[in-house]
Each structure stands twice: as C-alpha cells, then as structure tokens.
Amino acid sequence: MRDHGGNLDQAMAIFGGDDWIDLSTGINRVPYPVPALPSxxxxxxxxxxxxxxxxxxxxxxxxxxxxxxxxxxxxxxxxxxxxxxxxxxxxxxxxxxxxxxxxxxxxxxxxxxxxxxxxxxxxxxxxxxxxxxxxxxxxxxxxxxxxxxxxxxxxxxxxxxxxxxxxxxxxxxxxxxxxxxxxxxxxxxxxxxxxxxxxxxxxxxxxxxxxxxxxxxxxxxxxxxxxxxxxxDTRWQQQTCARLHEDVIRMDSLAQRAGWQRAGGAELFRLYETPDATGAQTRLARARIWSRIFPWHPRWIRLGLPGSAQEWARLEAVLTGEGQ
CATH class of the missing domain: 3.40.640.10 (Type I PLP-dependent aspartate aminotransferase-like (Major domain))
Structure with a gap:
C-alpha cells in the first residue's frame, strides 16, 4: 500500500479509542448537509x-x-x-x-x-x-x-x-x-x-x-x-470559502504557539515544520487526533482543519500544552 492520509485504522490499532478527529486528510470536516433521497x-x-x-x-x-x-x-x-x-x-x-x-x-x-x-x-x-x-x-x-x-x-x-x-x-x-x-x-x-x-x-x-x-x-x-x-448551492460554497479562509489563520496561530513553522498549505490543510514530525504526530494521537507525516521528510506534519468548536478545543489543548 502506498503512503496516504486517512489511514485511521492504523492509528486506532496503535493508540486505541474510537472517538478520533481525523485531520490526516484535506477533507472538509464541515460537510455539505446531505439531503434525504428517494429510495x-x-x-x-x-x-x-x-x-x-x-x-x-x-x-x-x-x-x-x-x-x-x-x-x-x-x-x-x-x-x-x-x-x-x-x-x-x-x-x-x-x-x-x-x-x-x-x-x-x-x-x-x-x-x-x-x-x-x-x-x-x-x-x-x-x-x-x-x-x-x-x-x-x-x-x-x-x-x-x-x-x-x-x-x-x-x-x-x-x-x-x-x-x-x-x-x-x-x-x-x-x-x-x-x-x-x-x-x-x-x-x-x-x-x-x-x-x-x-x-x-x-x-x-x-x-x-x-x-x-x-x-x-x-x-x-x-x-x-x-x-x-x-x-x-452557491450560498453554501461562498460561506464555506469564507469560513476556510478564517480557519487557516486560526490554525496557523495555534501552530505558531506550539513552536511550529508554516511550510505551506492550502485552504483545506496546512503543512508545518516541526523539530520531530513523528513525535508531534504521537503527541496528537495520544489525544486521538490523527495527522499526516511523510516518510521522505522527518520534520513535516500536515493537518486538516477541525470541524466543530469541540474539535478546535481539543486540538488547542494539545498544541498549547493544556491537554498534557
């Protein structure tokens, strides 16, 4: 299997638990509201x-x-x-x-x-x-x-x-x-x-x-x-773009407080340079937050954006040391 995000089974097998926040992909965690469909x-x-x-x-x-x-x-x-x-x-x-x-x-x-x-x-x-x-x-x-x-x-x-x-x-x-x-x-x-x-x-x-x-x-x-x-649904699209632009600023601020340097990113994910990406991923995983690291770059970690106030609070607690 090639290396990808979204491998939450691996995280659960290593760290246990089932209440995970999967930030290992660039998938929007505030999804379009699925309508009721005919059978x-x-x-x-x-x-x-x-x-x-x-x-x-x-x-x-x-x-x-x-x-x-x-x-x-x-x-x-x-x-x-x-x-x-x-x-x-x-x-x-x-x-x-x-x-x-x-x-x-x-x-x-x-x-x-x-x-x-x-x-x-x-x-x-x-x-x-x-x-x-x-x-x-x-x-x-x-x-x-x-x-x-x-x-x-x-x-x-x-x-x-x-x-x-x-x-x-x-x-x-x-x-x-x-x-x-x-x-x-x-x-x-x-x-x-x-x-x-x-x-x-x-x-x-x-x-x-x-x-x-x-x-x-x-x-x-x-x-x-x-x-x-x-x-x-142009209204939903416009609202989502506006929220994403705000959320990446919030994410960058949290990462800076954690001592990470921004290495790149787009509106659905951010990439940071850390002293030790594996250690950073493990720290997050202990709080059941999954992230993406790369076998070809030992200091890069990528995070998608949380989708709710509870998810943001959990991520902030880990990155600021309050969840330790």
Missing amino acids: RAYTDLPTRSAMEGLLAVARRTYGLKDAAIAALAGAQAAIQTLPHIIGGPKRARVLGPTYNEHAASLRQAGWEVQEVTTIAELRGADLAVVVNPNNPDGQSHPATTLLALRQEVGALVVDESFADPRPDLSVVAHLGAPDLFVLRSFGKFYGLAGLRLGFVLGAEAQIAQIRQMAGPWPVCGAALAIGQQALA
Missing part, C-alpha cells in the same frame, strides 16, 4: 438523465466553456484512467513532491516517470502533471504559467482537487484543445469523500474515450443526486 437513488440503476443533470450543473459551477466533462468515482478514478488514453506510454514528469498516485498510476500503465521540483523541469515531457494547489505543500501556479507550459509539453494534466476555494487558479475556462486535462474532486471541498465523486474535463474526443472506459454506471445514484444539489 430509488439506492435501489435503481443510475439513469442517464440524472447523469446529464449532474454534468450540466458541474459545467456551470466550474465555468466550463468549449470542452467536455465526465463524472467518475472520484478524481482518483481519473488519475488511473488518463495514462491509458493519452498517447504513450512515453516520458512523463510529475511536479513534486505531490500526491503519489499520479506517478504510481503512470508507472503501472508503462510510462517512464520522473518526479521534478520546478515547472521549468517539466518542459519537454510527453506528459506533465501539476497539482494546483499542490498537496501537501500548497504551492500554486497562476493559470497563465500553466497555459504557457502546455505549449512546451506533449500533454498536460492539471489536478485542481483543492482549487474550489481558489477559482482564480483554474485553467478550466481554457480547455477545448486535445491533451489538456483538468481533474476536480467533489469529496474534498464538500466533505463527502465517501460518495466517491470527481470529474475530468478536457477535449470532447478524449473525454468520450474516458466515458467508454468508465462504463455505463461510473457514479452511484446517491452521488448523482447529492452532487447535483451541492454543486448548485
């Missing part, structure tokens, strides 16, 4: 009209113009599918360090993969992958930079899974030509990762290939219904 959302096969309704709302929400969109079982499904429909396998470069499924999926599909640390090093690749904003460090690139890069690579995949609070970064409005793709996650910003819903956007012919590979029912009925309602 047919669970008993019937998903319909074409339900899929068309979801995609129509997604097009408006993401600002899609002259391009196509497909809904899949999470952005992860797109990551695993794209290496098989882009001309190759040849040489791919991934801007890192980043979400490790991009490189892993490309290698499994037969691509030669090089992980690089600067945009300039992506030039000349048959396929380049940029996560924007990046996970785990939150590094971001303006759309103009990525569109210029597109002219210097064979194909470009831009993973915008954390871009909902940062629409200014998106290249979606510029899609339409072949070999430029955008991935969007639903579960992270809307806090409903268990629905397994995400989108891939790009040129019509290539998105049609992805739809064929995904089969007739790539998304469950509940995800179609809830996704359509949530993506249309």
